[in-house]
Amino acid sequence: MSRIRLAMLLFVASESVFFILLIIAYVVYHATTPSAADAFRYLDVPKTGIFTACLVGSSFTMWRAGIHFRNGARRAALALLFTTLVLGTAFLAGQGVEYVSLIRKNVIISRDLFGTTFFTLTGFHGLHVFIGLTMLGTLFGLELKRGIVDPLRAVDSVSIYWHFVDGVWAVIFPVVYLWILQ
Amino acid sequence: MNGGSVPPEKAGTVFQMKEYKGLLSWLSPVDHKQIGIMYFITSLTFFLVAVSLAMIMRTQLIRPNHGWLSSATYNQVFSMHGTTMVFLAVMPMLIAFMIYFTPLMIGARDVAFPRMNALSYWLYLMGGLLLYFSFFTGGALNVGWSAYAPLTETNYTMSKYMIGTGVDYWIVGLLLAGAGTIMNSVNILVTVAALRAPDMKLSRVPLFVWMSAANAVLMLLAMPALNTALVMLFLDRHLNALFFVPAAGGKPLLWQHYFWFFGHPEVYILILPGFGIISEVIPVFSRKPIFGYAFLAIATVAIGFLSFGVWAHHMFATGMNFTVYYVFALASMLIAVPTGIKVFNWIATMWGGSISFDTAMLFAVAFILQFTIGGLTGVAFATVPIDWALTHTYFVVAHFHYTLLGGTLFTVMAGFYYWYPKITGRMLSEKLGKIQFWLMVIGFNGAFFILHFAGLAGMPRRVYTYPDLPHLASINLISSLSAYILALGILVFFANLIVSLRKGKPAGDNPWNGATLEWATSSPPPPRNFERIPPVRSITPLWDLKESGRLPDTLPSSSRERDNE
Numbered sequence A: 001m002s003r004i005r006l007a008m009l010l011f012v013a014s015e016s017v018f019f020i021l022l023i024i025a026y027v028v029y030h031a032t033t034p035s036a037a038d039a040f041r042y043l044d045v046p047k048t049g050i051f052t053a054c055l056v057g058s059s060f061t062m063w064r065a066g067i068h069f070r071n072g073a074r075r076a077a078l079a080l081l082f083t084t085l086v087l088g089t090a091f092l093a094g095q096g097v098e099y100v101s102l103i104r105k106n107v108i109i110s111r112d113l114f115g116t117t118f119f120t121l122t123g124f125h126g127l128h129v130f131i132g133l134t135m136l137g138t139l140f141g142l143e144l145k146r147g148i149v150d151p152l153r154a155v156d157s158v159s160i161y162w163h164f165v166d167g168v169w170a171v172i173f174p175v176v177y178l179w180i181l182q
Numbered sequence B: 001m002n003g004g005s006v007p008p009e010k011a012g013t014v015f016q017m018k019e020y021k022g023l024l025s026w027l028s029p030v031d032h033k034q035i036g037i038m039y040f041i042t043s044l045t046f047f048l049v050a051v052s053l054a055m056i057m058r059t060q061l062i063r064p065n066h067g068w069l070s071s072a073t074y075n076q077v078f079s080m081h082g083t084t085m086v087f088l089a090v091m092p093m094l095i096a097f098m099i100y101f102t103p104l105m106i107g108a109r110d111v112a113f114p115r116m117n118a119l120s121y122w123l124y125l126m127g128g129l130l131l132y133f134s135f136f137t138g139g140a141l142n143v144g145w146s147a148y149a150p151l152t153e154t155n156y157t158m159s160k161y162m163i164g165t166g167v168d169y170w171i172v173g174l175l176l177a178g179a180g181t182i183m184n185s186v187n188i189l190v191t192v193a194a195l196r197a198p199d200m201k202l203s204r205v206p207l208f209v210w211m212s213a214a215n216a217v218l219m220l221l222a223m224p225a226l227n228t229a230l231v232m233l234f235l236d237r238h239l240n241a242l243f244f245v246p247a248a249g250g251k252p253l254l255w256q257h258y259f260w261f262f263g264h265p266e267v268y269i270l271i272l273p274g275f276g277i278i279s280e281v282i283p284v285f286s287r288k289p290i291f292g293y294a295f296l297a298i299a300t301v302a303i304g305f306l307s308f309g310v311w312a313h314h315m316f317a318t319g320m321n322f323t324v325y326y327v328f329a330l331a332s333m334l335i336a337v338p339t340g341i342k343v344f345n346w347i348a349t350m351w352g353g354s355i356s357f358d359t360a361m362l363f364a365v366a367f368i369l370q371f372t373i374g375g376l377t378g379v380a381f382a383t384v385p386i387d388w389a390l391t392h393t394y395f396v397v398a399h400f401h402y403t404l405l406g407g408t409l410f411t412v413m414a415g416f417y418y419w420y421p422k423i424t425g426r427m428l429s430e431k432l433g434k435i436q437f438w439l440m441v442i443g444f445n446g447a448f449f450i451l452h453f454a455g456l457a458g459m460p461r462r463v464y465t466y467p468d469l470p471h472l473a474s475i476n477l478i479s480s481l482s483a484y485i486l487a488l489g490i491l492v493f494f495a496n497l498i499v500s501l502r503k504g505k506p507a508g509d510n511p512w513n514g515a516t517l518e519w520a521t522s523s524p525p526p527p528r529n530f531e532r533i534p535p536v537r538s539i540t541p542l543w544d545l546k547e548s549g550r551l552p553d554t555l556p557s558s559s560r561e562r563d564n565e
């Protein structure tokens, strides 16, 4: 295992603890406070479902990009990397739209415990998506100009981070959005 | 087998090396040894500040109804003492040993990510400075180092009783330093995994390295728990989130759960590298390989693992159901088993060895005794009814100072006396060392043993003064006077660090006849650490070389030969 890969895995392990505790906080408050019912009224599950599909899809394109890089198919790999970037941006834009519509309905972080836990959890996830997109963008830009000494490793470590960000959402989506469906 | 080419008599100190000359070199360090030295200096400075705060507390407490400090000031003093000792003094001091010695001990040229190493340091320094900046902004942290909610909420900290943004500076400072610590862990773990010398198998890695690696895992997984709690609190304070606001359904106890889910591993983070230092010092000064190497390594991993499952023993007083009590009480007592067996391992190593009581060894032996006392009161606390009776009294203060001061700080002292020659190229004065040792042993035990009784007599911790009830006056007087003796010992230590840099005897490559690789290079080591790395066939590579006759046995080996200053 390369050093970078190991370092990224360790970092992701550390970040996992951070998110697990945020998710636990969400669940604890959701299960114990009556205000949880509010969630049902304001969240747009199908719409977020679509953006979720974007994010999951971006994990797939990222994985394929890695494979193409390894096989030397650089152009295909770059195209897939770009698709990943677009899909990730779409997810973040979707989150922005969702936030705006919630805030219009006065669902804000200080409204009740749903607001508090919802915005904290999804906000920190969004922040991580943003960081991931910055990494992807840097990777794409540099590789376009052939500015990376060891593109394989760079792609490998960025994709670990990206899969992690997706994986976190794969837990958040059912916990936050599907839980209220019953 | 001389790694360096300079003969000991001519060797300068580390600060005279051309690679470390000039301001620029200290502003842009990447060498793990230079960064390690910066960690040492910074953490020693914060340590001195925290000791001064402790002396202010002991002076305030020297007699009942003492009106020197106001309660508001005292609250800041003890909160900053605890926070500084834990986050800015002792933990970074241990990290300094980790990043300085891990690469040397495994035969590597640097850590895996030297620039990230530098970033860790700057984050730590800036976090610490931010924390102290709060004194100029209306008041420092005043709610204890554990900052229990809801006392930290704005409606309390911004009331007419306390004004201040101390909590905010505390949050941001710890987040910064914590980010640096997480990077430290990644760096140490990758270094140990990827950069070991060719024949340095995991089963031959020095115990200090094992314990540093275990410690890195703990930091990696515990610091983010603190970060979660900190950002939740930050959002409460700045965006009016409601995590810990009871009136809105928020749960202050959630803070305690998260804080101690970090906090209990944290107390092991504060001791594991110390165990590592002891496991190096005792064999060298007993002239015997460590007893039960594999057990010590595995027990450390076990302790690390278990330490994530006992956090609620800090919360027995909050009222939980009995299953929870049983589980956490038993799990806590269980940790005492591997820890206790370690103590036997160290004793067994000394048994029948030819022990030389140099200062490093004295500190190691005192550590074993004092840490055992702290461990015993710890097991007492794991017993729920005892905890109910004694929690939040001075019994707790006595307990954790026996583990952190009589324990960790003593291991750190052993580490300094053992490794200062390697780091600087000069020996610390043994004469001053012995004076320091006795001042610290007498001062420490005098100051803290008796505080157990203050706790039993019902004196609560975190109070700025106390009424003149039976015994309290005399107990506190003895404790404060002893604390001054302890502080004097600490001053002697600092004097020794400075004086020996100029006047100390040149160290030579291997003054203690150490067995591990850091002694196979010059003191101070050259920038890339080694010219040649000796073969590693066991956990004591340098002793193997000597036995096979390939190492000239010109090294002084008893303390009497050496102690002619």
Ligand code: HEM
Pocket: B051, B054, B055, B057, B058, B078, B079, B081, B082, B083, B085, B086, B090, B143, B144, B145, B146, B397, B401, B404, B405, B409, B447, B460, B461, B462, B463, B483, B486
């Ligand atoms: C130099 C010698 C030291 C002295 C005289 C000393 C003294 C004290 C005293 C009297 C208290 C109790 C304050 C109160 O509850 O009102 C205290 C609290 C504390 N000390 Fe020390 N201490 C020393 C060194 C250390 C060291 C080396 C550490 C550890 C790493 C440490 C960590 C703490 C912590 C965490 C607290 C709790 C602060 C709080 O209640 O929030 N101390 N110390």
Ligand SMILES: [Cu+2]
Pocket: B263, B264, B267, B310, B311, B313, B314
């Ligand atoms: Cu604990």
